[in-house]
Amino acid sequence: MQGRVAAKLDQEIAMPRRAPTQQRSRERVERMLAAAAALIAEQGSDAMRMGEVAERAGVSIGSLYQFFPDKRAIVWALAERYTAESQACISAALKDVSDAEGLKRAFSELVDIYYGMFLAEPVMRDIWSGTQADKALRELELADSRANARFLVAVLKRLRPGTDTVAMETAALLVWQMGEAVMRLAISVDREEGDRLVAAYKRMALRELVEG
Known part of the structure; x- marks a missing residue:
């Protein structure tokens, strides 16, 4: 049952494009999520911008989009x-x-x-x-x-x-x-x-x- 729910949800929300497999990639994703969490705490998710997340995490915007195609995907992951x-x-x-x-x-x-x-x-x-x-x-x-x-x-x-x-x-x-x-x-x-x-x-x- 939970598997069907998860599959249905995956279709309704933009999920991360790929899961991090290497340690370096996992650490980068952790920095992205930590940066997003800090920005949400400061200004709310509505005001958060992808560019701000990338800048605070110390990654390129392209690298952020590799794992999170949009803001909703970040909120979902959190x-x-x-x-x-x-x-x-x-x-x-x-x-x-x-x-x-x-x-x-x-x-x-x-x-x-x-x-x-x-x-x-x-x-x-x-x-x-x-x-x-x-x-x-x-x-x-x-x-x-x-x-x-x-x-x-x-x-x-x-x-x-x-x-x-x-x-x-x-x-x-x-x-x-x-x-x-x-x-x-x-x-x-x-x-x-x-x-x-x-x-x-x-x-x-x-x-x-x-x-x-």
């Missing part, structure tokens, strides 16, 4: 990187959970970590605040929520083995997708209100996950 990092974090946090208290603790910590990332990373805020206007990024966010939901379902099956699997999958997907919406809302208001919104989300989500 979004994909954050998605992979978050999935690895969630998988590691949930894989050994075996009881309700463990789930409450792990889920609460994950939400706090994710919220902290949104607060600390201007690039993440910029990328995900624009997901509703970009079909490919919406698809990536949904695929991310589905992957994270599977991690949760694996825990729920251990905790509530008699519960209907479809019901668990539905609840888990809703929990993660609502979490994305809550984060966007929380960072759009003042910090005190944002903290309250995140705390309320954790209580609501855990009530559904633990009590069913």
Whole structure:
């Protein structure tokens, strides 16, 4: 399923023309992405220009275009990187959970970590605040929520083995997708209100996950 989603997304967005195979090329791409992330943090992705990325990365514009045919491809690569990092974090946090208290603790910590990332990373805020206007990024966010939901379902099956699997999958997907919406809302208001919104989300989500 994820393979089909990825293939579909590849057709909808300008992806890097070629993947770096040599160490030198990989290092160059890392410099390009780091430069783009810094520029997005300073001025937002809408204002970022390919020439600026190349200049800050210390590469020619032709070299930049070899790997990233346009600005959307750079934004996509950064979004994909954050998605992979978050999935690895969630998988590691949930894989050994075996009881309700463990789930409450792990889920609460994950939400706090994710919220902290949104607060600390201007690039993440910029990328995900624009997901509703970009079909490919919406698809990536949904695929991310589905992957994270599977991690949760694996825990729920251990905790509530008699519960209907479809019901668990539905609840888990809703929990993660609502979490994305809550984060966007929380960072759009003042910090005190944002903290309250995140705390309320954790209580609501855990009530559904633990009590069913």
